[in-house]
Amino acid sequence: MFRFENVSQEPLKDLTFTIEKNEKVILFGPSGAGKSTLLYLFNRLHDPETGRIEYKGKSIREHSVTNLRKNVGLVLQAPNLFPGTVLDNLKYGPSLFDEWDESQAKTLLEYVQLPTSYLDRDVNQLSGGEKQRVSLARTLANSPEVLLLDEPTSALDYRTAEEIEEVLEQLIDEQQLTMVMVTHDMNQAKRLGDRGLFIMDGNLQEDGRIPEMLENPKTKLLADFLHD
Amino acid sequence: MTPEISNQSLAFLVIFVIVPLTLSYYYQLGLSKSVIWSTIRGTLQLFAIGYLLTYLFDLPALIGIPIMVSIMIIVATFHARQKGKELPYAWPIIFVGLIAVEISVLSLWLITDMVQFRPSEVIPMSGMIIGNSMVAMGLALERMKSEFKENNGRLLAALSLGAEPKQASHLIVQRTLNAALIPNIDQLKTIGLVKLPGMMTGLILGGVEPVMAIKYQLVISLSIFSSVSLSAMFVTLAMYRFFFNKNKQLLETEEEIRSRS
Numbered sequence: 354m355f356r357f358e359n360v361s362q363e364p365l366k367d368l369t370f371t372i373e374k375n376e377k378v379i380l381f382g383p384s385g386a387g388k389s390t391l392l393y394l395f396n397r398l399h400d401p402e403t404g405r406i407e408y409k410g411k412s413i414r415e416h417s418v419t420n421l422r423k424n425v426g427l428v429l430q431a432p433n434l435f436p437g438t439v440l441d442n443l444k445y446g447p448s449l450f451d452e453w454d455e456s457q458a459k460t461l462l463e464y465v466q467l468p469t470s471y472l473d474r475d476v477n478q479l480s481g482g483e484k485q486r487v488s489l490a491r492t493l494a495n496s497p498e499v500l501l502l503d504e505p506t507s508a509l510d511y512r513t514a515e516e517i518e519e520v521l522e523q524l525i526d527e528q529q530l531t532m533v534m535v536t537h538d539m540n541q542a543k544r545l546g547d548r549g550l551f552i553m554d555g556n557l558q559e560d561g562r563i564p565e566m567l568e569n570p571k572t573k574l575l576a577d578f579l580h581d
Numbered sequence: 582m583t584p585e586i587s588n589q590s591l592a593f594l595v596i597f598v599i600v601p602l603t604l605s606y607y608y609q610l611g612l613s614k615s616v617i618w619s620t621i622r623g624t625l626q627l628f629a630i631g632y633l634l635t636y637l638f639d640l641p642a643l644i645g646i647p648i649m650v651s652i653m654i655i656v657a658t659f660h661a662r663q664k665g666k667e668l669p670y671a672w673p674i675i676f677v678g679l680i681a682v683e684i685s686v687l688s689l690w691l692i693t694d695m696v697q698f699r700p701s702e703v704i705p706m707s708g709m710i711i712g713n714s715m716v717a718m719g720l721a722l723e724r725m726k727s728e729f730k731e732n733n734g735r736l737l738a739a740l741s742l743g744a745e746p747k748q749a750s751h752l753i754v755q756r757t758l759n760a761a762l763i764p765n766i767d768q769l770k771t772i773g774l775v776k777l778p779g780m781m782t783g784l785i786l787g788g789v790e791p792v793m794a795i796k797y798q799l800v801i802s803l804s805i806f807s808s809v810s811l812s813a814m815f816v817t818l819a820m821y822r823f824f825f826n827k828n829k830q831l832l833e834t835e836e837e838i839r840s841r842s
Contacts, residue, residue, distance in 0.1 A: 398737055418829045422743045423742070429737060435738070
C-alpha cells in the first residue's frame with residue numbers, strides 16, 4: 354500500500370519501510386520522535402525533504418493531492434470539528450467531491466455508535482468523547498482505504514478511550530481498512546495492532562509483529578522504552 | 582454665517598494639552614514626550630494639509646483631484662501594509678484594492694450626481710473612503726493572520742479530508758469578513774443617537790442646515806459601509822492563498838509564508 358524509501362523530514366532522519374494492504378500498524382516511540390510528522394507525510398499535509406513515498410506503486414506526488422487525501426483518511430489528535438452541526442461535519446468531505454448521500458449519515462453514526470438524534474446537534478454541545486467519534490465518522494464519510502490515527506484517545510478518560518477503541522476495532526475489521534495509528538498506550542497497541550514500528554531519534558529502530566515485539570524486544574532501545 | 586475660531590482662542594488649546602501632560606507627570610506614565618511631540622506634529626500636519634487643500638481646491642479639478650487622491654492612496658497603502666509585512670505582495674494588493682474601491686465609489690457618486698467633480702467635494706469625501714478602507718484592510722489582514730493561527734487544526738482537518746485551499750479557508754474568510762463588517766453595522770444602527778458623526782458635526786458647525794448635513798452624512802456613511810466591505814473582501818480573497826503552497830499544504834510559520842513567493 355505504502356512504501357517509504359529513505360524518507361527524511363525533521364525530526365525523521367532516514368526511514369525505509371513498506372506497509373501492506375489491511376495491515377494494522379502501530380507507530381510508537383518517545384514524544385518528539387516524529388510520529389505525527391510521519392502521519393502527515395502519508396496524507397501529504399507535508400512533503401518529505403528527501404526520499405520517496407509511494408502509494409499503490411506510484412509516487413504520492415503523481416496522485417492528485419485531494420484524491421490521495423480522501424483515500425488516505427487522517428484523524429487528528431484533537432477532533433477539530435467545524436462549527437455547525439454533526440451533520441455539517443459528516444457531509445464536509447463527501448460534499449467536496451459531490452459524493453454526499455443523505456442516507457450515509459445514519460450509517461456513519463452507527464459506525465461510531467452515536468444515536469441518529471445527534472445529527473442536528475451543535476458540535477459545541479458534544480462531550481470530548483463524542484467529538485472524537487464525530488471526527489472519526491467525518492473521516493470515514495470519505496470511504497478511505499487507509500485510516501491514519503494520531504493518538505485518537507489521548508485526550509480522553511480511560512472509559513471513553515476504551516469505548517472508542519472498541520469502535521475502531523470493529524470498524525477496521527468490517528471495512529477492511531489499512532490502519533496506521535500513533536499511540537503511547539501499549540495496551541491499546543496490543544488490542545488494535547498487528548505490526549509495530551518503533552521510532553526513536555528520528556530512525557526506525559525496530560519493526561516487528563505485535564504482541565511479540567512488545568514482549569520480546571530485539572533491541573535494547575525498545576526494551577528500555579517499554580521498561581520506562 | 583461662517584463661524585471662525587480666532588488665533589487667540591486657538592492658543593488656549595494649550596490647556597487641553599496640559600491635562601494629559603499633568604496626568605503623565607503625576608502618575609509617571611512616561612508619556613510627556615509623546616504628548617508634546619504628537620501635539621506639535623498633529624498641529625503642523627493639519628495646518629500643512631489646510632494650506633495644501635486651499636491650494637488644491639483652487640486648481641482645476643482634473644489636476645487637483647488626481648494629485649491628492651494619489652497621495653492619499655500611496656500613504657494609505659504603506660500604512661495598511663504594516664499589518665501584513667510578512668505576507669508576499671501585500672503592498673501591491675492593498676494598492677490595487679484601494680484604487681479599485683476609490684474608483685468604484687467615486688464613479689457611483691459622480692454618475693448619480695451625489696457629489697460634484699470639484700476638489701472641495703471629491704477630496705474630503707475620498708479621504709474618508711480611503712482612510713476607512715485602509716483601516717479595514719489592515720484589520721482584515723491582522724484578523725486573517727490570527728484566524729489562520731487559531732484555526733490551524735481545523736484547516737489541517739479540512740485539507741486532510743480533501744478540501745482545496747479555497748474551500749478550507751472558507752471559514753477564515755467568513756470570520757474575517759464578519760469581523761470587518763460588524764463594527765460598521767453597529768455604528769450604522771446607533772448613528773446620530775449616541776454621537777453625531779464628525780462630518781455632520783462639521784457641516785452643522787459650518788452653518789449647513791441639519792437635514793442637508795444628514796444627506797451628506799448618509800452618502801458618506803453608506804459609501805464607507807460598502808467600501809469597507811469591498812476592501813475587506815478584496816484583501817481576504819487575494820491573500821488567503823499565500824497561506825498555502827502549490828501542493829495544497831498549509832504554511833505554518835512566517836518564514837514559510839514569506840519565502841512562498
